[in-house]
Amino acid sequence: MAKNKYLFPFIMITSLFFMWGFVHNLDPILIPHLQRSFSLSTLQASLVDSAVFIAYFVMALPAGFIMKKYGYKAGIIFGLVLFALGSFLFIPAANTQAYVFFLGALFIIACGLTILETAANPYASLLGPKETATFRLNFSQSFNGLAATLAPIVGARIILIKGVSDEELSTMSSSAQQMVLASEASSVKTPYLVLGSIILVIAVIFIFLKLPEITEEESTGEKRGIMDALRHRHLSWAVVAQFFYVGAQVCVMSLFVLYATKAAGITKVQAADYLGYGMGLAFLFGRIIGTFLMKFISAERLLVIYAVICVLLSGSAMFTSGNVALFSVTGIAFFMSIMFPTIFSLGIKDLGNDTKLGSSLIIMSIVGGAILPPLMGYISDETNNIQIGYIVPLICFFVVLLFGLNGHKVIKEIKN
Template identity: 40%
Template sequence: MHDKPKFTESRYMLVLIFVTSLFLMWGISMTLGDVLNRHFQNVLHVSKARSAYVQFSIFGAYFVMGIPAGLFMKRFGYKNGVLLGLLLYSAGAFLFIPAADAQSFTFFRIALFILACGMATLETVAHPFVASLGDQRTSDQRINFSQAFNGVGGIIGPIIGSYFIFGQEQDLVSVKHLYIVIGAVIAVIALAFSFVKVPALVDPHSVSPDSYSPTEVPHADKKLFQHKHFVFAVVAQLFNVAAQGGTWAFFINYGHDIMHFSDGKAGYFFSLSMVMMMIGRFAGTFLMRYIAPSKLLAAFALCNMVMCLIVAQGYGWPSFIALLFINFFFSIMFPTIFSLGLKNMGKQTQQASSFIVMGVVGGGLFPLLMGQIANHNVATAYYLPIICYAVIFVFGLTYKRLNKSSV
């Protein structure tokens, strides 16, 4: 009888803690982008549709940086990949200084793009990095656990934004000061991580055939895109982040237009929705001990189709509560799709990670479509994410068959 696989090993614990902190860092920046979306509408007088270019700049960086980050990681290793990501993250944050001085929406988008290139690099590296810190059979649990702290960052981001941006004068000075602090903190983290010793890692996705049952050992002769479960994971991730980007981009607008909240109050509710996401990730990590990750993914996607339908009706509090619950059911989707897509990829794991990260570009494209509808009615715009969750539902439902055909 086989022993139950461990979550991780003691020699990996320090590195796991540090890498998990990175999930928190980009959670803060991701949700701050949604606060900036609304702030730029107020201060720089851009429309809802044009303000969606904030998300396009952030998520577009994932498309541009996905493959270069993967190649860098393959050539120089996980640790140097993390350091590159932190360097770009910090540089983008410091570029907010000249952007604020110039009061230029275009300059802000450039700064956000560079910052997001750092986030994309960290995300490309962090997922396979966390997966390698233990047994492959518990990689879903480790990635969901680490991603839960992305949810913590998502809670902190809107609180910081609501207090330091919406809570101050309607100008760009507070934005500049906030990002100076963020840039400095990230630079310190990069310096600290440069002194962390990473133990020798055995990639759990490319272990010897003796370590796992035959169904867990990939065929070495298969090309990357011959793995059907991986290809569908890329597509599912694109639609997943598309739904996330659109939902988050217009959350504060929904609170303002439908619930008649102030921007600051809507921002605090946005933070509450991130609490829901964090709870969902911890709950999902627990449930995966008893329910197959792919089946849980399909169930959560189906729930979100229902939530979006309620939100789109603009019923007031019932619809707004459904909007909060979207994040609960969204919680496990990104890390679970990522982990499922990397299963049985062997030595192609790092390359596969790059393509799944590139799927994040959906978060830049979808808000542009939702923004066109939101200019007329922000509630109606929430019909669109139903399409995304339908794709994720089918991925979860068919994953077991697709994965079997890949090995």
């Protein structure tokens, strides 16, 4: 009995990995949907990513404060409530036909996800014997990968619906066009209402769920600030590398449907299926295979090899078409899969008392996912070619390459 006392709590914690993975991977479906509904440019549509990832930057430190003051369980419940609230706000957003309202709803969802991700990872490793902690965490994270595969496939069939083709729409009067697009925009109401309701049920379960509280070790060393932590050269490099990596990942994944319809000439639903079955599975298996290869190749060397391949594939994505273009971008998903955890682990190596602060700084650097996709959108709009926009991921992967070659090296801090 005691052996299985954490089984149900572990199942509930693992469900969180799936839920935030699912909602994150609906964003690539929302982008083309909202672009058509509101007649947006690629730059304007990419603000979906900005609304999501700026929340991670804004909420990173407050999330830590909430956990420290009120505990991890309270943090999970608060995060779930924000998640549900943001989902329900999609209903008035669709009713008012205001794009900024959609962005606000996504921002609130992402604030909730920031808190959930801060709490769920330590809990997944805590609920059971220490010797199997790594296995439990990887098992839970695998459901995040499962969500990345399923969300685009399911989302496309619920959200990417349109009663008339673009050609038919162009022949309608302005008022008729508005009615059609308003109807299409409303297709998000039901899925997000269901999602919010499920999240509320999970929140209620957590209220009554008995969870062990995580106790923080008090530091006995001197208090350190951000500038003290950034004196570690490899940490500073890691913050920069992670900023560019996350920016590249969001550019590749979130703008894939727009890219595939132009470069390969397939429909949005076909592109969404490919995003799930192709990109999602490539990313999942890339991480599994990359983790296995690290038994034989050092993490920094594998990072260099994968970064070089991603630079080359980004170049291919810019200038090829059809299946070659699709395979190029799928290859990027496979080879970039190890980059986030590898940059993270190399960045916090040998930080001592600065480890917690260093971890927070690297997490905050995912704000690159808010800043770089609009840059790719701007280039795509200016050149009228989303493929040229792949110059942004190419440069990002080059920065990761530099980190793998030299930036990761630990140089002992010299005291004056």
